[in-house]
Amino acid sequence: MMYRKEKSIQMKSSASALYNNLSVLPITEKNLTYFSVVHGNTVNMVSASADGLNFSHRQLQSKEGSVTVSSSLIMQASWCALPSRVLLVLTSQKGIQMYESDGSIMVYWHALDALETPPAQAVFARGIAPAGGQYICVGTSSGLVLVFNIPAKGTNITLAEVLAEHREPITDIASETCTDKDGAADLVTADDSGALCVWKCGEEFKLLSKISAYGVSCSSVKLWDGVVAAAYGTGQIRVYDAVTGALSVELDAHARWVYTLDIAPQSGKLLSGAEDSFIQIWQLSRSDSGTIEVEHRHSECVTDTQICGARFCDPQGATFAVTGYDLAEIIRYVQI
Template sequence: MRPSPAWRQRVLRRLHDGGGSEQGARAQERRAGMFRKEKSILLKDSSLALYNNLSVLPLPTKQLTYFASVHGSTVNMVSASADGLSFSHRQLQAKEGSLGVSSSIITQASWCVLPSRVLLVLTSEKGIQMYESDGSIMVYWHSLDGMEALPGQAMFARGIAATGQRFVCVGTSSGAVLVFNIPSKGANITLSEVLEEHRAAITDIGAELCEQPPEGIADLVTADDSGVLCVWRSGEEFKWIAKIPATGCTCSSVKLWNGVVAAGYGDGQIRLYEATSGTLRAEIAAHARWICALDLAPLSGKLLSGAEDSFVQVWGLGRNLDTGDIEVEHCHTECVADTQICGACFCNPEGSAFAVTGYELSEILRYTQV
């Protein structure tokens, strides 16, 4: 699908130079259409209208890719072969507590990749569950009982990210971010710290994995319902680096790449900030409605956005070597007709393939670079 003339006029507003050039707009158009649709993956149940309701785990050594989306108290899990011809389905019915006697509504499911292990982490109204990567064994359960909810709001957990060498961070509806210390194996997982800068429910957490970030360098960003972002440096004690103020609407999805915070908002805007200072560098008029999912391909700097307007966009991020400015290029537009997008993820670190799911859509749509 080629961008319309109106799209060209609003695709990007640069803050450092006042706007993109006509030559840049033409270059963006030439790069549109670089992905083609592949065979979709059918799900046992449809996906719910939750933020970031899709997680993808590529396993190149096994020639497999895992996909997961949430429906009520169930996680739809699918493993797909590299050739896209073979699929294996599994439904994970999350159980709460060590006895596993009850279930509740799941708010998010996401794979957390650490250097020593991979965990499937689920958040819900009652607590946090951590499973081995294939969902076969629950290794840890953390109850939210005893935590204070905000006035008039039920308690739940939401927002998941792995950071540093051994930490998994999970947000809560009270605004607290729980930091779990993950051993290289076994179930001796401990709650090591609670980050309490937010005053509204956490919506999403983004992280950039690195062995040991230098002093002052951020590798974690947290977002909340009010639109506030907090930037952190992980370690034995997490250090708060910057707070990015609210812009008047919810920040529903946030990612971190190469010192750049990419945040998607309810007004359809994507805003790019310097992680260390919180300075706004660029603003993209990306969608006509609420953005529900962002993803970043770490090896290429491609940014993927999906929204309630049925559109999925691919952007290219980079830095000008001379000025240090953040540069953005529109690469591709895909319309999933009559579908409220609720999940969008790249399928590999290069960003040469991505997957999408939507509210009440009983399939995962896949696209591959031509």
């Protein structure tokens, strides 16, 4: 398996060092791909044509509601594709913003309550994922997972449930991406202590398993075909059975803190990116006996770049895009 570097996409400003700092949304009907990357209190949005020749840019600021004080730093920006609609969700120190997918209209704003937090504790929201066809889940620095009910149209978004299973700040949230699998597990949430919770979505969210902390942050998590892949500050990636929480595979993957994971839903390719400037590509599979296996497929060094975001750009995993701290470009790779 080999990848070739394509022409980079220039952004209006550079990427901040934040976990999972790249979101990709393919717009198949228009033959476009949207990219979003956080820079301080701004989100850079770029829409790129399939031929890679035309780009348009938009920048979103974290100016919350009527609040006139300083614009706060944004922690994450991610598209949530539900069957009925696609929303762009921004999380910041002040709260959660939801926009129409092109960033044109803000449809919802949820303020974080700073008063509930001890004084020395930072307040922010981080970890964004769609869930169960009609929900969007967002994590907070106090360890809560907020479940929002998203109507098929309009702005009547409501807070449906609050999941209070984590004790440390939420780092990342992921939903099952394997569409032809009607598995038991729908959602996985991760926190700064490395603890993971696996959930079944519904009128009430049900905790299926809890994978205990092991002393270092889990910075990125993915759920695919009943398999949880979690990346840690030790440079390791661990692969668990979602329902039982049993450890299946342990990868000594990176020399530094891992910042991002992605899985291509149609092929089971796993992508990891870290501060060590490497992208590693892996293949997830199940053996005949049901054991989960992982093979290493490819290494890509993005020279002198601490990688903070990396995403596959198609469901097969034939293309991927990468961002790094202080870098005002999105680097793209294509399988050859």
